Amino acid sequence: MTGFNDAVQALVDNGYAVWPGFLTPQQVAALRADIDARRATFHAAGIGRQQGYQRDDSIRGDDVLWLERDDVLAVPVLDQLEAMRQAFNQSLFLGLAEFEAHFAVYPAGSFYKRHLDQHRNADTRVVTFVLYLNDADWAAEDGGQLRMFLHDDAPPLDVTPLGGTLVLFMSDRYEHEVLPARRERRSMTGWFRRAQRP
Numbered sequence: 001m002t003g004f005n006d007a008v009q010a011l012v013d014n015g016y017a018v019w020p021g022f023l024t025p026q027q028v029a030a031l032r033a034d035i036d037a038r039r040a041t042f043h044a045a046g047i048g049r050q051q052g053y054q055r056d057d058s059i060r061g062d063d064v065l066w067l068e069r070d071d072v073l074a075v076p077v078l079d080q081l082e083a084m085r086q087a088f089n090q091s092l093f094l095g096l097a098e099f100e101a102h103f104a105v106y107p108a109g110s111f112y113k114r115h116l117d118q119h120r121n122a123d124t125r126v127v128t129f130v131l132y133l134n135d136a137d138w139a140a141e142d143g144g145q146l147r148m149f150l151h152d153d154a155p156p157l158d159v160t161p162l163g164g165t166l167v168l169f170m171s172d173r174y175e176h177e178v179l180p181a182r183r184e185r186r187s188m189t190g191w192f193r194r195a196q197r198p
C-alpha cells in the first residue's frame with residue numbers, strides 16, 4: 001500500500017485496507033506523547049448510545065479521549081484524514097460529510113469483544129479508520145491484534161497494531177474484535193460519517 005489511490009482501490013475492491021507506515025515514526029511519537037500528557041483526562045469507553053450507554057469491562061476495556069479540531073498535535077493527521085475523506089467521496093460517491101475520532105488506550109489485559117461499528121438505528125458511520133500509535137517493536141506475544149472477520153468460510157485476518165499502521169474498513173460490513181493486549185496499547189480510532197438524516 002503506497003498511497004491514497006491504493007487505499008481507495010482496496011476499499012472499493014475488498015471493503016478494507018491495511019496501510020503500514022501511514023504515519024512516520026516522528027508522528028507516532030508526537031501523538032503518543034500527547035496521549036501520555038493527557039492520559040488523566042481519558043474516560044472509560046462505553047457501549048451503546050444515549051440512555052443505553054454503559055461501561056462493561058467484559059465487552060470493552062479501553063479508555064478514550066474524543067478529539068477536537070484544536071487538538072494541535074493531531075492536526076497534521078486530521079488533515080491527512082480529511083484529504084482521504086475527499087478522495088473517498090470522489091471515487092466511491094460515499095457522501096461522507098464529516099469524521100469523528102478519539103484516542104484509545106487499552107491497559108494491559110483489556111480487549112474489545114467482537115462487534116460491528118454501526119449503531120443500530122444510527123447508520124451514519126460509513127468507514128472506520130484505526131491508526132496505531134504503539135512502538136515499532138510490538139510483537140505477536142504482546143497480543144492486542146485487531147481480528148477482522150472478513151469471510152465466514154475463511155480464517156479471520158489478524159492485524160498487528162504496529163505504530164504508524166492505518167486500517168480502514170466499511171463500518172457496516174465487517175465484524176471485528178481487539179484481542180487481549182498484554183502491554184498498554186494506544187491508537188486513534190474514528191469514523192467517516194454521512195450526514196444525519198433529518
Ligand SMILES: O=C(O)CCC(=O)C(=O)O
Pocket residue numbers: 112117130145146176177178187189
Ligand atoms: O483498536 C482497534 O484495533 C479497533 C477498535 C474498535 O474496534 C473500535 O473502537 O470500535
Ligand SMILES: [Fe+2]
Pocket residue numbers: 115116117176
Ligand atoms: Fe470497532
